[in-house]
Amino acid sequence: MNLHECDEGLTALLFGDAAAAAAHLAGCARCRMERADVERVRGVLAAAPEPVPPPGLAARVLRAAAPLLARNARRATWPAVARALVAALLPLPLIAFFDWQIVRTAHAVLSRVLPDALSFYLVFNYTATLVLLLALTYAAVPILVERQARLRHQESHG
C-alpha cells in the first residue's frame, strides 16, 4: 500500500465512509495500527455537543437587518423609477413648446390692452406657475412609482 492509499483509507475511516475504510484496512497492516488513533479522533469529534443557537437570535438578526431590507426595497424600485421618469420626460419638449406658444400669445394679447410692465408681470406669474407645476409633477413620479411597487409587493405577499 502506498501512502496516498493509506491517507484515503484512514480519512474515509475518520469521516464515516466505513466501506472504503474497511476495504483498505483489511489489506494494510500499517493502517490497522493507526486505526485506534483515528477512531479516537472520530469519537472525540462525535462526542462534541451540538451548538444550539440561543433563543431570540433570529429575531435579533431580523431587527438588525430591517434598515438593510428597506434599502434593498428602495433599490429594487430604481429601474421602475428610471423607466417612469424617461416615459414622463419624453413629452416634455412638446409640453414646453406649447407652453412657450401660449406664453408668447398671452403676452402679445395682454400687451395690447395693458401697460407693458403689468402684462410682463402677469405672463411671468403664469410661466412661474407652469414651471412649478411641472417640477412638482416630475418630483412626484419617483414617489408614486415606489408607492405602487410597495403596494404590488404587499399584494403579492398577502
Next chain:
Amino acid sequence: MATDEALIAAVAGGDGSALAELCRRWERPLFRFIDRHTGGRDVEDLYQETWLRVVRAARRFDPERRFSTWLFQIALNLCRDWHRRPPPEPVQVDDVATTDADVDAALDARRLLAALPEPQRSAVVLRYYHDLGEDEIAAVLDCPRGTVKSRLHNAMRRLAALARK
C-alpha cells in the same frame, strides 16, 4: 415551497419574510459552522454579521449557484477575518494532558479543531459536521477538489498524531 435561491431574490427586493424563512432554514447549520470554526467564541456576533452581509449582497447573488455554498462562503470569510484579529488566543493542545486517563477528557473537539490550521479546520468542519462532499467543500473554500482532499488527509494525520499523545 420556495427554494433558497427564490427567497434570496426576494430578500434582494427587501422582503423581510423571505429573510425570516432563510434564517429559520439555516439557523442551526450556520450557527454550528461558526461555533466550530471559532471554538465557540463571538459566535452570535459572527452569525448576525453573516446574515447582514447576506442581505447587503443579496442583489449580487448568482442564481446559478447554490445558496448554501454562498452562505457558508460568507460565514467562512468572516471567520477568517475573526481569526486574524488580535489578540489571538492560542490553544496549547500539547499542554493539555500527558497521561492516558487525561487524554480522553482533555482532547475535546474544540481543542482538536483549534489545533488545525484554518484551511484544514474549515475542510474538516464542513466534511464531518455538515456532511458536505468534496466537490461542495471545494466550492465553499473556492479551491480545487484535490486541495480539499489533501487538506482532509493532512488534517487526519495531524488529528491522529494529537490523539496519540
